[in-house]
Amino acid sequence: MHDPRLLLDPELDAAAKLRRRGYILDTDRLGKLVSRRSEVISEGDQARAQAKKTAAKVQAAARRGEDIAPMREQARELKTRIGELEEEQRQVEAELNDFLLSVPNLPLDELPDGATEEFAELVRSWGTPPEFDFEPADHVDLGERAGFLDLTRATKLSGPRFAVFKGAGARLQRALAQFFLDVHTREHGYTEFSLPSLVTRQTMTGTGQLPKFEEDLFRTGVADRELFLIPTAEVPLVNLHAGEILDLDELPLRYTAHTPCFRSEAGSYGRDTRGLIRQHEFSKVELVQFVDAGKSREALEEIVSHAEEPMRRLGLPYRVVKLAAGDIGFAAQITYDVEVWLPSQGTYREISSASDTGTFQTRRAGIRAKGKDGKRAAVASLNASGLPIGRTLVAIVENNQQADGSIRIPEVLTPYTGFSVINPDGSTS
Template sequence: MLAAKFIRENTEAVRQNIRHRRGDAKILDAWLEKDSAYRKVLLETEQLKAQRNLFKPQGKPTPEQLENMKSLSDFIKSNDAVLAAFEEELDEIALVFPNMLSADTPVGKDENDNPIIKTWGTPRVFEFTPKSHDELGESLQMLDFERGTKLSGSRFTVLKGWGAKMERALINFMLETHSETGYEEVWTPFIVNKESMTGTGQLPKFEEELYRCERDELYLIPTAEVPVTNLYRDEIVPTLPMKFVSYTPCFRREAGSYGKDTAGLIRQHQFNKVELVVYSKPEDSMAMLESLTQSAESILEKLELPYRRIQLCSGDVGFSSCKTYDLEVWFPSQGRYREISSCSNFWDFQARRAKIRYRNDEKQVEPIHTLNGSGLAVGRTLAAILENYQERDGHIRVPKVLQDYLKIDIIKKD
């Protein structure tokens, strides 16, 4: 959420920002109009209340005084009702304002305008036609798509045998690697309340994307970002930075993506992810984004998977983010790079919503900066390994760093 004061003082920048994100700036005008009306009533009401408080002398009030206080109180009551209505409306509008973009976010329309920042590794040259991961996974009896569908529906998959073991190995490998570089491991609830979803920005705007337990007013998390960032909601944190790594399953309805990536593990309603979350001092957050992104990249490098890093342009950056890098891994069967991690600096946007603050050097309380990034999406990593490590006969070589976990170096048909 943008601070009301910031919106007032930087109206044009906010308007420009909404345009760059290809949003409609009308909501800004609606907000501004309401805000100035609100402030008039606020001032008046506070003066009335100050009067009332002055009237509060010791002893019993005379009938005359009582009469005065009564009418004053009536005014205050009706004004308070007006104020409450204003506040609710203002919040409702402000909650759907997107975050301000970083100055170095390129202006662009969509994913085609995302610049490539770096490329690592060289896609392997196959002397045969590489198979897709779903075909490989099924033939090696690692993935069972049909039974996943039987159990739950489309976009649900069952992992078996070496598939299940590799998924587990990847989770452990990622958690251990990040633990070693200063991220504290946390294990959180996978179902959270509305306040948590609002704190990180999933609500109110993206309700459609969430699985909801109506009876209990709880939501299944779409990413570990939600529980981990909300760990310190409504708190003034004592030390910064704090860095966490967390494994969770993620649940997404994928509304509106019918027909996209219907085959394979790429787009699932339930998938595993190891997430990095950083609580940072404002002045350090951009440097933190670089190091967090490198942490995510290190996993791909240890797995020896070719990838590239792109920066999202203004039209493609997520609602809550101020600056985002995506990591994309090479998929031989598709002949292209596909997203496997997204690393974002949210600036103070989430911290303001979630009321996570710290005391700066001047002892002033101010919102912190939050960041997070996938380190990595496990299902997509498994898919990328199958495709990049396949052999002509359909066997899969096991990446070196996973051999200790799996105790084998090649996966083949029985």
């Protein structure tokens, strides 16, 4: 969430920055809300000061035996006026807060213009897409023929866009999660967490999922308690420190977790509805960092490299792109996408998004830091997928398929899977 004074600062020109991402900032309404809040606070302070003086006069007059009825009436009127001003202040602040919660983060100037993926800027690429002397199958055909993926039974259980994994498929999923966590905790310095999958509205609001994306969330509750299923572990990981003051000298903090993720994706129709690319429920290893706000840009480069490392070890061809200003997420000020090569589609598809949110989330969640000198400091949060289990499985089986329908497992995974090949009949060797 933004400081409204910065949004109205002509030198920052937040309105122009937000136009780059397709958002029109209503500066007139914002200015009126900020001005009225200041006026109401000032009037309230004046009324309370006057009430204090009047109370002193009443006491002094009473001691002198004077008629205090007129002054008591004035005190009652002031008390009523103070109550009215306090209520108006609550209303204005609630309206201002609602306004600010709807304003996305300001994109950095370095982002290219544009609102779709074709405007992304190529940063680097790694690996060479495989060449096949046969027509490569997609992951659905490969998985269903070998019997380790069952979308039909998943639909019977839960409806479309869910998956059931069996045998080698289930084991491969488990192996990927363990492999990712081992790399990030043992080599990249992340602390692993086990987290709730249900969180409060306040928690969702802290990272920017609410109110913007309410229709894309699964909501549940017991009795009068409202809870949301998390769309990513970023939500509970960031909010672990909601309302806290961190020790500046202990930054950066690096957190990771493997969790289920739930997204209704109410606005998504037609694209990627077949297979594992866009599911209502999937699992993912998430990376989150808290850093000194002045160091967030360099921290982004680091967290992207952390997301890339498992890709390299798995031997998956990929590229890194910097998204255009109009294509970044609501809470992001800059985003890099890591895109993996999918032979069945003949193109690169996003497998990890790494975003620097600056102080946007930490302001919403009330997270600050303090140094040894006692001075407060701003904290930035960053997040990246490190990596999603389903999409990584898709890339592995498609890039490592053989002419006979078997699938070779990357060597780095065999200590976790216990096999190096998934045979066409679903057996392993």
